[in-house]
Amino acid sequence: MTDSLFTPLTLRGTELPNRVMVSPMCQYSAEDGLASDWHLVHLGSRAVGGAGVVMTEATAVSPRGRISPGDLGIWSDEHADALAPVADFVRSQGSVPAIQLAHAGRKASKRPPWEGSTPIPEDEGGWEVIAPSDDPYPYEEGDAPETRSMTAEDIDAVIDQFRSAAERALEAGFEIAEVHAAHGYLLHEFLSPVTNHRDDEYGGSFENRTRLVREVTEAVRDVWPEEKPVFVRISATDWLPDRESWDVEQSARLAPLLAEAGADLVDVSSGGTHPDQQIPHAGPGYQVPYAERVKEATDIAVGAVGGITEPEHADAIVRNGRADLAVGGREHLRNPYFALEAAHELGEDVEWPVQYHRGTFD
Secondary structure: OOOOOOOOEEEOOEEEOOOEEEOOOOOOOOEOOEOOHHHHHHHHHHHHOOOOEEEEEEEEOOHHHOOOOOOOEOOOHHHHHHHHHHHHHHHHOOOEEEEEEEOOHHHOOEOOHHHOOOEOOHHHOOOOEEEOOOOOOOOOOOOOOOEEEOOHHHHHHHHHHHHHHHHHHHHHOOOEEEEEEOOOOHHHHHHOOOOOOOOOOOOOOHHHHOHHHHHHHHHHHHHOOOOOOEEEEEEOOOOOOOOOOOOHHHHHHHHHHHHHHOOOEEEEEOOOOOOOOOOOOOOOOOOHHHHHHHHHHOOOEEEEEOOOOOHHHHHHHHHOOOOOEEEEOHHHHHOOOHHHHHHHHOOOOOOOOHHHHHHOOO
């Protein structure tokens, strides 16, 4: 049988009930990194809505790994305890609870979007920004904070922070851990020659630039149970064709290395390195060809994200073997019940929460 959007997918010993995943989407609504009722309701609603995988927003592995003061964190047991009810509720609705582990790198210490996404100086509550090299992010407004090039000790510390965060995420009840290596944040900054100008074993060659994401993936895999999957989100391209940058062919080359490091799925997005990026057409499924190219290069599963808004489109991506998961972001913000409605439109028989039976389409 041909796989469809509502065919279960088994990764290691974990069964995803369908191929719909809620993309990590920052809410900028945490206090000191702690999850609140907002996160429970936001993520819980998408589980009630039938998504097979519900993933948290980028969850910082250290305080200075946050994008903004409102980001989720998991750098202490208190943070894990605050997230545990979220994971528990998502699971109770039949969805698989997942968490994205992240470090913002040179894009840290800025205000949330509704306050302009401008950098926050340290004397106004910001914090030290670290990155592969000392080039600050080129903000269009606001003075970028001084960016410090990471030492070998900093790199070792970040690997340990990802490992410890994964251990806490497991204790909190999450079943999938995703390493965030996309959108111009720290691990992507090491991958891209646009942001990585190092001359040590973490810079220069493809092998060196990919070293940290491989080591972080290995560290997460080391503490993650054998039966539970590890995902890695990448930006397939920097969208910077006029300079030496990260591109889809390097992403395809990276994918099997991530599999060797212990990843079970590559979650394929794009961009975020530099505001000069040139996206030729951000229409429906505009990133799917990148997921398809990565899928050609590896035996592990692949997720596609970007402009997937229609059930028929999501189903076609899976049916045609272009990706194994259809990952939705903004559409899930507009419609928490996308998966239930998609099942109805596609003629699939799925279980609704008993509390909502009166609202079914029968």
